[in-house]
Amino acid sequence: MAGGGPAANNGVLKRAHLYEYNITGYFIFACVVGAIGGSLFGVDLGVSGGVTSMDDFLKEFFPAVYRRKQAHLHETDYCKYDNQILTLFTSSLYFAALVSTFGASVVTRKKGRRISIICGSISFFLGAVINAAAVNILMLIIGRVLLGVGIGFSNQAVPLYLSEMAPAKIRGAVNQLFQLTTCLGILIANLINYGTEKIHPWGWRISLGSAAVPAVLMFIGGVFMPESPNSLVEQGREKEAREVLERVRGTKNIEAEFLDMKEASEEARSVKNPFRNLLKRKNRPQLVIGAIGIPMFQQLTGNNSILFYAPVFFQTMGFGSGSSILSSLITNAGLVVGALMSMAVVDKLGRRFLFIEAGIEMFCYMVMVGVTLGYKFGDGVALTKGYSVMLVIVICLFVTAFGRSWGPLGWLVPSELFPLETRSAGQSVVVCVNMIFTALIAQCFLVALCHLRYGIFLLFAGLILVMTVFIVLLLPETKRVPIEEVYLLFENHWFWKRIVGTRQPPEKEMGEKEAKEMGEKEANLQA
Numbered sequence: 001m002a003g004g005g006p007a008a009n010n011g012v013l014k015r016a017h018l019y020e021y022n023i024t025g026y027f028i029f030a031c032v033v034g035a036i037g038g039s040l041f042g043v044d045l046g047v048s049g050g051v052t053s054m055d056d057f058l059k060e061f062f063p064a065v066y067r068r069k070q071a072h073l074h075e076t077d078y079c080k081y082d083n084q085i086l087t088l089f090t091s092s093l094y095f096a097a098l099v100s101t102f103g104a105s106v107v108t109r110k111k112g113r114r115i116s117i118i119c120g121s122i123s124f125f126l127g128a129v130i131n132a133a134a135v136n137i138l139m140l141i142i143g144r145v146l147l148g149v150g151i152g153f154s155n156q157a158v159p160l161y162l163s164e165m166a167p168a169k170i171r172g173a174v175n176q177l178f179q180l181t182t183c184l185g186i187l188i189a190n191l192i193n194y195g196t197e198k199i200h201p202w203g204w205r206i207s208l209g210s211a212a213v214p215a216v217l218m219f220i221g222g223v224f225m226p227e228s229p230n231s232l233v234e235q236g237r238e239k240e241a242r243e244v245l246e247r248v249r250g251t252k253n254i255e256a257e258f259l260d261m262k263e264a265s266e267e268a269r270s271v272k273n274p275f276r277n278l279l280k281r282k283n284r285p286q287l288v289i290g291a292i293g294i295p296m297f298q299q300l301t302g303n304n305s306i307l308f309y310a311p312v313f314f315q316t317m318g319f320g321s322g323s324s325i326l327s328s329l330i331t332n333a334g335l336v337v338g339a340l341m342s343m344a345v346v347d348k349l350g351r352r353f354l355f356i357e358a359g360i361e362m363f364c365y366m367v368m369v370g371v372t373l374g375y376k377f378g379d380g381v382a383l384t385k386g387y388s389v390m391l392v393i394v395i396c397l398f399v400t401a402f403g404r405s406w407g408p409l410g411w412l413v414p415s416e417l418f419p420l421e422t423r424s425a426g427q428s429v430v431v432c433v434n435m436i437f438t439a440l441i442a443q444c445f446l447v448a449l450c451h452l453r454y455g456i457f458l459l460f461a462g463l464i465l466v467m468t469v470f471i472v473l474l475l476p477e478t479k480r481v482p483i484e485e486v487y488l489l490f491e492n493h494w495f496w497k498r499i500v501g502t503r504q505p506p507e508k509e510m511g512e513k514e515a516k517e518m519g520e521k522e523a524n525l526q527a
């Protein structure tokens, strides 16, 4: 069996059944900080698309692009949006993010998740201010790079932090706050753009500067938030770790969870170079699925291209200049609905179910878009209203399916796969691979659309098929499995067990009775 439900998982786990938790104020605060991190990512993703289409912005920094845009205003072909300089401006942020995330990995591992989140927020703030004040392209690019560094740090630390702070049973939903607020951030950014577009000639400055608001909130949150107990144990601060874990879980009975953390950290301490460790056989599944496969495939679903192309369909339906905002409102609403659906079921139905069910749907929708465009659009032939309406519905269904599967799971699943010893290094590779493919798709989609035409959507359909099979065969179910026991799933997986073998636990395994006794002793001591 490739996967396995909770019954199968319970058979292979050590002391997951002994974990206890309550929902505490401390835990809710941690969630709020995570949510702000997501909204910053979303504002960054959402703002630049709108700003780069604002005439005032183009006239000031990219006059040639502006003239070209005016000349091609009424074309109905696949190449009208192809412009490399502008997309390079957009992608510069992703390139900065993918480099800086490796620096972030060292900080996250050695100094903790909190410091990385604070560093990220400072960089975001500076980037937003410099962008808002930009008087030349150099300032724009420096601002973009600083925003990218902010993403490199916060996307590295925030999903990790959420996965570590969350009780195993609701980890999926908690981690997905990141995706929910990413989508809300995109939506808010679009609404801001809609308003600032009408403020001439400097409305774009408000748009670019708006990222400073969540950056300040994230900084304040970062200063006051507790460090994750896993990170404290990793840094050798065990007493503090125990205190934080007790406060976050709202119980003194944390012995089983604490023991898992200690075991993980003993393993971690023996590792000198976490990146080299990532390449070891025992970490092969995490590398292949978590660090490379999932972040790469998330972008190869074509979701971001669909989001980008949606305005064209809306325009064709006769919505004129309001079409961009309308399309982003509808598609982002689809993403938000998807994220909420996912949060509701991810810890009950599991990650595999969502990946597979939504994957099949997304495949069908991409084929429908490709085939409809192939027959009904291009070379001067515009889409009829009827087909446009159909495509808009299909696009909504597609983004909702992405919004409940590859969108949130693309960040959740990698963050819960890595053992402590390679967690921050692994998460850096996740961010790096995700950013490489985000940038590549941003950079290449318009050229690909121009040359492959409707075929690009069929190509995405084929890729969705490949990634769904990848999940079916290789991803074990991680729902409700404590983060420090996830590695056991690979030791019992039909394929991975041949590669990873079995780990020797540093300590004798603790039985239920022993754990209870230890908890009681602990409670007595405290009293």
Ligand code: BGC
Residues within 6 Å of the ligand: 045, 179, 182, 183, 298, 303, 304, 335, 406, 407, 408, 410, 411, 434, 438
């Ligand atoms: C992805 C982004 C995407 C966003 C909204 C995130 O999970 O990483 O590339 O734009 O979801 O769809």
